[in-house]
Amino acid sequence: MEGSMRNMCLLGLLLALMIAGLGEVNGAHECGRADPNMEAFKLAPCASAAQDENASVSSSCCAAVKKLDQNPSCLSAVMRSNTAKSSGVKQEIAVTIPKRCNIADRPIGYKCGDYTLP
Structure with missing residues (x-):
């Protein structure tokens, strides 16, 4: 016993x-307790803008990026996530979205994988 x-x-x-x-x-x-793969779904409105640098960036995309942009390491992790990759996101184009959205307080010069946020 x-x-x-x-x-x-x-x-x-x-x-x-x-x-x-x-x-x-x-x-x-x-992204704290959130999985970057799951957070990537929040950037669905950015799909075309993350694949083609000449595509227009929608206001819903910019709003989603602005929320994630408050944590640059999370935004970078989302851009590099398997979900983003499997959705056809090109990281070298995705890193330009904060600038294309004219987000004033974006993390300019932040290193995201092999790329730097302009």
């Missing part, structure tokens, strides 16, 4: 440590 109780306590402790560890992993993203 004593061994069984000890095993239950050990199992409970391991479970608590696993849950705490998962919370740290989720909080380790550039």
Whole structure:
């Protein structure tokens, strides 16, 4: 009986440590607890502008970028995400969207993967 109780306590402790560890992993993203792949869906209005530098940038795209632009590391992670890549986003074009939206307080010179935000 004593061994069984000890095993239950050990199992409970391991479970608590696993849950705490998962919370740290989720909080380790550039976007806080949000997954950059999921955040990429918020930039759906930017799909054509992120594939063609001559495409117009919609106001809904600019609004979405402005929200994410408050955290440049998150915006960069979203632009480099698997979701963005599989959607045909070209990172070298996507990094120009904040400038094309005329976002005044954009992070000029911020390094995003192989590219720098203009």
